[in-house]
Amino acid sequence: MANVLAVTEQRGGALRKTSHEVxxxxxxxxxxxxxxxxxxVLGQAxxxxxxxxxxxxxADRVLVAEAAAFGNYAPDGYVATAAxxxxxxxxGAVLVAATATGKDLAPRIAAALDAPLATDVTGVAFAGGKLxxxxxxxAGKVIEQVTLDAPLAVVSVRxxxxxxxxxxxxxxxxxxxxxxxxxxxxxxxxxxxxxxxDVAEASVVVSGGRGLKGPEHFALIENLAKAFGAAAVGAxxxxxxxxxxxxxxxxxxxxxxxxxxxxxxxxxxxxxxxLAGMKTAKVIVAIxxxxxxxxxxxxxxxxxGDLFEIVPRLTEEIAKxxxx
Amino acid sequence: xxxxxxxKRVPDTxxxxxxxxxxxxxxxxxxxxxxxxxxxxxxxxxLQRKERAGGGEVVVVALxxxxxxxxxxxxxxxxxxxxxxxxxxxxxxxxxxxxxxxAAELKDGGYDLVLFGKMAVDDYHQAAGPMVAELLGLPCVxxxxxxxxxxxxxxxxxxxxxxxxxxxxxxxxxxTAEKGLNTPRYPAxxxxxxxxxxxxxxxxxxxxxxxxxVAALALPPERKAxxxxxxxxxxxxxxxxxxxxEAKVL
Numbered sequence: 001m002a003n004v005l006a007v008t009e010q011r012g013g014a015l016r017k018t019s020h021e022v023x024x025x026x027x028x029x030x031x032x033x034x035x036x037x038x039x040x041v042l043g044q045a046x047x048x049x050x051x052x053x054x055x056x057x058x059a060d061r062v063l064v065a066e067a068a069a070f071g072n073y074a075p076d077g078y079v080a081t082a083a084x085x086x087x088x089x090x091x092g093a094v095l096v097a098a099t100a101t102g103k104d105l106a107p108r109i110a111a112a113l114d115a116p117l118a119t120d121v122t123g124v125a126f127a128g129g130k131l132x133x134x135x136x137x138x139a140g141k142v143i144e145q146v147t148l149d150a151p152l153a154v155v156s157v158r159x160x161x162x163x164x165x166x167x168x169x170x171x172x173x174x175x176x177x178x179x180x181x182x183x184x185x186x187x188x189x190x191x192x193x194x195x196x197x198d199v200a201e202a203s204v205v206v207s208g209g210r211g212l213k214g215p216e217h218f219a220l221i222e223n224l225a226k227a228f229g230a231a232a233v234g235a236x237x238x239x240x241x242x243x244x245x246x247x248x249x250x251x252x253x254x255x256x257x258x259x260x261x262x263x264x265x266x267x268x269x270x271x272x273x274x275l276a277g278m279k280t281a282k283v284i285v286a287i288x289x290x291x292x293x294x295x296x297x298x299x300x301x302x303x304x305g306d307l308f309e310i311v312p313r314l315t316e317e318i319a320k321x322x323x324x
Numbered sequence: 325x326x327x328x329x330x331x332k333r334v335p336d337t338x339x340x341x342x343x344x345x346x347x348x349x350x351x352x353x354x355x356x357x358x359x360x361x362x363x364x365x366x367x368x369x370x371l372q373r374k375e376r377a378g379g380g381e382v383v384v385v386a387l388x389x390x391x392x393x394x395x396x397x398x399x400x401x402x403x404x405x406x407x408x409x410x411x412x413x414x415x416x417x418x419x420x421x422x423x424x425x426x427a428a429e430l431k432d433g434g435y436d437l438v439l440f441g442k443m444a445v446d447d448y449h450q451a452a453g454p455m456v457a458e459l460l461g462l463p464c465v466x467x468x469x470x471x472x473x474x475x476x477x478x479x480x481x482x483x484x485x486x487x488x489x490x491x492x493x494x495x496x497x498x499x500t501a502e503k504g505l506n507t508p509r510y511p512a513x514x515x516x517x518x519x520x521x522x523x524x525x526x527x528x529x530x531x532x533x534x535x536x537x538v539a540a541l542a543l544p545p546e547r548k549a550x551x552x553x554x555x556x557x558x559x560x561x562x563x564x565x566x567x568x569x570e571a572k573v574l
Contacts, residue, residue, distance in 0.1 A: 183462070
């Protein structure tokens with residue numbers, strides 16, 4: 001019997017949505033392993049309030065580690081605290097959400113505990129005494145099954161892959177010592193522009209490519225995104241490399257992998273590395289002047305023609321549809 | 325300033341991947357290999373830091389098969405001084421095993437900075453850098469998009485969801501590079517010629533026990549072919565109708 005430790009993530013004292021996902025994923029794994037789920041909440045004094053509801057998504061215990069330095073992400077302190085908890089218990093797996101923070105944290109925990117690691121997984125199973133994780137590699141061009149053959153393994157779980165359900169568990173609060181260790185210090189978090197959505201998190205992504213002919217025409221993309229409401233602006237590698245758009249917006253193998261409800265590709269031909277980053281979107285719309293562009297092979301709906309005529313019309317019609 | 329850059333040989337991002345007969349590896353027939361794109365930013369950063377410091381050494385370290393010598397040569401052509409190949413016929417799927425071999429190589433090197441690309445575009449682990457830092461007990465900031473170094477201290481910025489973290493650390497440190505940290509230079513012909521004469525040491529990679537193994541690879545399900553709704557702006561109303569009535573995403 002081995003237990004599962006879910007390391008949660010808070011910002012400003014509130015747990016992030018991915019924290020519920022990681023606890024829920026830990027619940028499924030612990031049930032397969034015949035163990036219990038401990039959720040670790042790290043933060044400043046008073047963060048225990050944030051952890052109180054984790055029983056509802058599957059935590060048997062909620063371990064709260066408070067430290068003055070834990071307001072922001074404190075990698076060295078988080079690692080030392082998680083490692084101390086794991087060494088003091090009987091754990092078979094440590095789960096972390098594969099967020100910007102989790103992608104930084106999970107490898108450190110794995111190295112500190114000498115445990116094998118699987119990152120950014122979309123599923124994890126336990127059979128025959130081994131963990132097997134499913135993870136997209138080559139930006140999703142290939143799906144890998146990897147087995148972790150050790151008494152303890154560390155796994156980071158891709159956000160938005162576990163649909164969180166209800167699990168009435170005790171979620172009993174307990175305190176653990178927050179270990180203060182700081183080789184690096186997060187001095188501040190500069191917030192992004194108000195209301196700006198990250199391409200990796202938005203439910204609608206409108207992306208532009210070289211077909212826009214110049215950075216000034218991205219206003220077309222921004223306006224279409226605005227018409228959809230909660231939409232993020234994305235970009236192809238070509239326009240990011242040309243300096244038209246920031247790298248944070250790049251979708252594809254050397255950018256972000258996105259799985260929105262709706263992906264609108266405007267003036268993007270559909271290079272393999274771009275398709276790899278967006279083809280798990282639920283619905284894909286492509287607008288391109290070349291009817292043979294590869295983007296049309298993955299698009300559910302396509303319009304062939306001049307984007308400078310089509311996009312303003314589409315923006316108008318979407319705004320109308322949203323208003324109606 | 326003495327800087328190590330850990331680099332990797334990976335398939336070109338434009339590669340259409342095929343799975344080999346063993347079911348657990350890539351069919352490398354006809355596949356073009358390149359220096360991992362994120363590692364180019366790490367190499368460039370190292371070169372700029374050395375130039376700014378007015379001296380020092382940039383050492384590139386690659387773990388992989390003999391063919392990774394070509395990858396090392398690409399970094400040498402950009403301007404790195406020498407290379408080390410930690411030879412492993414196959415790069416294991418165990419990121420910690422790789423990190424241990426790299427840490428063993430870097431441990432007594434006296435490096436002020438150890439740089440990595442944010443991740444390799446093949447296995448997507450995004451783990452070797454922070455693991456090496458943990459094994460060596462060094463400060464580490466991952467996926468940095470901005471870096472300032474002064475008097476043995478550094479400030480780096482990294483993108484997080486909805487913002488940017490500003491992180492302080494002291495040297496020596498391990499940093500991993502996000503795209504956009506700088507603009508990597510193209511090797512000039514002179515650099516390519518010079519790279520042929522630069523030394524590459526080769527020794528076996530001290531991988532230790534490999535505990536993460538690929539059990540299977542599969543291609544993701546293909547998307548069903550869609551349809552062209554129409555041509556030009558007149559097709560827009562029909563598209564909007566389909567998005568609402570059929571796809572139900574409006």
